[in-house]
Amino acid sequence: MKEEEIRPRDVFDEYLRLAALDADLYFAHTVRQNFLCPACGEQGAHSFDKHGFSYQECPACHTLFVSPRPPAEAFYRYYQESDSARFFATTFYKETAEPRREKLWRPKAQLINQMLRKHGADRHTLLDIGGGYGIFAEEYQRLYGNKVTIIEPGPELAHACRQKGLTVIEDFLEKVQPEQLPIGPRAFVSFELFEHLHDPRVFLKHLSALMQSGDMFLFTTLSGTGIDIQLLWEESKSISLQHLNFLNPESVCPLIEGMGLQVVDVRTPGKLDMDILYNNRARIKDRFWRSLLARSTEQQRAEWQDFIVGQNLSSHMSVVCKCP
Ligand SMILES: [Zn+2]
Structure with missing residues (x-):
């Protein structure tokens, strides 16, 4: 898979431009x-500043995170009102909907179904936290017939999902009440949401209280020890506005288990690291990798990608948890 197919450069760059303006508007004057x-x-150690945010690395578990942090309310307002959130909801999602459906969401629906089946949970009702434009939900319902409920706070996105006939809880998960959820066994999923959470502990505590014994939670997020993030570091486009938490396969387990959930699988099944590195090779400081990438063939990059995945070193991480 190529980065350009699911994240066209001009559309993504326009989003980054608006996001930088919003960073100023929504966060510059907040008390952090x-x-x-x-x-x-643990107390982190300062690593770099970017887009008006300061990033720290944890000396104990290598999690990369934003600190100090603006209050949660600033992020709630940002996601519900800002131009860049609206651009993401309308232009970005719309323009990339069909290639993403085929390249990203359909394989993801298949993968999630396989994982759920492996844990005897494939008949569970799905809840997609931060369900966005609803394409995963559409694909999953079409392929497997399970009902998928969307939890989505963005008004434009929630509206788009309702227009597709999907059931929507229009709110942040942290504000969802148990009586709003469908009854019976449930599998919560969230894709590329965890890195945005103002406080992962608050999110997990709330989620864990909503879950019943046997319920599952499957999520994907960015791993800060992933190769493209490690090599590009502050130059990485993944390290951008509103990505506040970059956990990794080691640091995510104690966090989840401390919240009363059981981690049953952690891996990094990414497909894009080598393509991202290749596209950004001029920004890489490490001589070995800059030279290797410049000389590499597509076939070699594909082999490296497989190796990276096998070593849990991709920046795309998936985690499967169960409520005991
Ligand atoms: Zn730590």
């Missing part, structure tokens, strides 16, 4: 508070 490592609670 020191934030301890979202995974293990």
Whole structure:
């Protein structure tokens, strides 16, 4: 898979431009508070500043995170009202909907079904937290017939999902009440949401209280120890506005288990690391990788990608948890 197919450069760059303006508008004048490592609670060490945010790395578990942090309300307003959130909801999602459906969401629906089946949970009702434009939900319902409910706070996105006939809870998960959820066994899923959470502990605590014994939670997020993030570091486009938490396969387990959930599978099944590195090779400081990428063939990059995935070193991480 190529980065360009699911994230066309001009559309993505326009989103980044608007996001930088919103960073100023929504966050520049907020009072920020020191934030301890979202995974293990250690005090982080400053690594770099970018787009008006300061990034720290945890000396104990290597989680990369934003600290100090603006208050949760600033993020709630940003996601519900800002131009860049609206651009993402309308232009970005719309323009990339069909290639993403085929390249991203359909394989994801298949993968999620396989994982659920492996854990005897493939008849569970799905809840997609931060369900966005609803394409995963559409694909999953079409392929497997399970009902998928969307939890989505963005008004444009929630509206788009309702227009597709999907059931929507229009709110942040942290504000959802148990009586709003469908009854029976449930599998919560969230894709590329965890990195945005103002406080992963608050999110997990709330989610864990909503879950019943046997319910599942499957999510994907960015791993900060993934190769493209490690090599590009502050130059990485993944390290951009509103990505506040970059956990990793080691640091995510104690966090989840501390919240009363059981981690049953962690891996990094990414497909894009080598393509992202190749496209950004001029920004890489490491001589070995810059040279290797410049000389590499597509076939070699594909082989490296497989190796990276096997070593849990991709920046795309998936985690499967169960409520005991
Ligand atoms: Zn830590």
